[in-house]
Amino acid sequence: MIEIRPVEEDEFEEWQRAMYTGFLMEPVPTPDQLEAHRRQFVNSRSLGAFDGGRCVGTFRSFAQEVTAVGGAPVRSNAVTNVSVSPTHRRRGLLTEMMRRDLAAAEERGDAVATLIAAEYPIYGRYGFGAATHATAWTVDVTRSGLGSRPPVLPDGARIDLVDGAEVRKLGPAFYERLRPALPGSVDRGEVWWEARTGVLRFARDWTEPYHAVLRSASGEVEGLVTYRCEVDSRLGEQPQHAVIVDGLLGSTPAAEAALWRFLCSIDWVTKVKSGRRSPDDVLPHLLPDPRAAQIERHSDWLWVRFLDVAAALEARTYKRTGAVVLDVLDEGGPAGGRYRLEVSPEGASCTRAPGAGADLTLSASELATVWLGDGSLTRLAGIGRVREERTGAAREADALFRTPGRPWCPDVF
Template sequence: MTTELRVLRPEDWDRWFSTLELAFGGVREAEEEREFDRSVTECERSLGVWDGTDVVGTSGAFSFRVAVPGGALVPAAGVTMVSVAPTHRRRGVLTAMMRRQLDDVRELGEPLALLTASEPSIYGRFGYGAATQQLYADIDSARVRLAVPPGTDDVRLRLVPPGDVLDECEALYARQVPARPGMLARTPGWERQGLVDPESERSGKSPLQCLLAEREGELVGYARFRTKPDWHSLAVPDGSAILHDLEAVDPAAYAALWRYLFDLDLTSKIVLRNRPVDDAWQHMVSDIRRCAPQARDSLYVRLVEVGAALSARTYQAPVDVVLDVEDAFCPWNAGRWRLTGDTKGASCERTTDPADLALSVRELGQAYLGGFSLASLAAAGRVRELRGGALAEASVAFGSAVAPFLPHGF
């Protein structure tokens, strides 16, 4: 039978989403999770591939804005819920969805597309490059000590039900977004993602807890976490604190939240699974080796409109460079572009001038948020320098003072 690609109708959501669940192992989501996913699905931006009455492919997009170097919040399509039924692999289903999706993103005027990849090898051929990393760690809080800055003792801490202070925490999060590339300006409804807490998914962990940091009655930070009780040899407490998210406006508030986690009774470990790779606690601990930090890929970035995307961010050093861009999947990006910019702004326009650097749109995606340097990509043979000195100039300019970071999946 021939397949048909069409926009998702709301009444088909259950069948569409069940195909996605099957592709990701066949385990049905908890109803609380499923209801959240339904509530944020933008059906008009979601695609299904049908073979007769069967859904054999799914993909969607969220209408996000993402922080870029310089603090601008740039419209971006958050690509999500991508799957192909095992019965329809290697038939062009994924390519057809990616083609239609990127055409739609361009028509909507969004210069960027973003995704998180279940398998890193899938999306490079569509022009996505791994642009951020996330930090994992298992901190031995029974042995590692934390050094805190002056003013930490002036911060008041209190535990509250997470839902009771959602608006206040969300307002603090929104103020933090422009300061770190990769962070998402959450649209209405997305603030609830961090509170989805089905009991069936806890695996022995506590319900979600929320810790507030306050100074003179003002909220200056919060942390959401769980605890998991455990005992070694039936007598020695060996529980864990599992951190979900933490935001703070200054070092003292940040340190107060971390000190609370280090001092939790009956615990000997703090588990982190998504923190910035430059997270400051790494400079506060007495023994980094007992924290076992490691990094893995996180957010993938695709420049849908090269000129608009490169013009939307600033550059930490003056840059004037001609880029020869390869983009077979979105050929409107291919060719030479002159990028000029500094810390105040930038312009990227078509040019016939000789190229200084040659690279594909995938490398531009990797370097776009400042998490990976063009020089590093050149050392791997993925960027070619055509004018002496151009690589160093552009590599410095594309950098970021802080590591880019995706605070949550989508």
């Protein structure tokens, strides 16, 4: 009989091996990897499926804040480390672990749950919807039109290379200053910064990266980029190195543009690989020849599941005034019901309205796709995933939910 329960301290390594097996990684973690993962381990929020004492399924969640439109932090239950061993698939293990975890999150008062989906078809079954997307570009520097000259910076501004210790000192405050302006972003704890700078090493093949800081004339941090180099040094030929960006943030579009131009100006670099960026990133458009930036991949990224519809919808801001009645379908889940959402630039009110006539009928997962302003109810209605109960309601609701810029989650968890 398979038992699903919280993982005990002395079962941590067995649980970790099962998780690595489920993700097709080398099944025995290194001591560095075990140390890094142990820093995140909380017994009460780490579930395991055990068959005769052997761990065959893993599931972990942790407290998180996700930034809503307008900058408010929303309490989230972040789901990660989800795996089932190949010998025990299709037995309902994930369904039961998910049920227990989401029930606990609802009881705690979390407004939403979040995750990054390894496979698309899995998590819609549990009420999650893709709320943000990410795009990765490769820039052919030789075609970009930028030339090899260093970027022109505002008067007195400078870009400096720094080490990991300096990033851990200045990075958290800089990120917190930016986070309210990044709908879809999540908070970063000490473990995140230590992993980014090599104090903790989750990867078996850790490579020390470069870090560069953009400072204003007054010394204030305006941008931070972490990158590695992919070396292609051909003796007697033209070097063709690539820069691999692990993360780039600027306080303004101009600051981000300055950092991208800096990366493109590095000697011997002929390609810059952007990593996952917002689909409406400044990168392609700052190049004299935007076609030099080719999309390498584009995919869904942060998935959201509503636990408290009213709390989530009231947490964000809206640019227009209007109202819509939503009939939310969530069989056996906490989000189901009929809600009247009234919004204006001054605030929002979302209340249960079981007797009101619905304007739109949609699943909890479809509602999640538009929460941060990225999805389109009109498009979803057009393909039959949202039902209009009143003609034109989808277009009117889109006008309330949509935002000028697309949401983006720069992190993986």
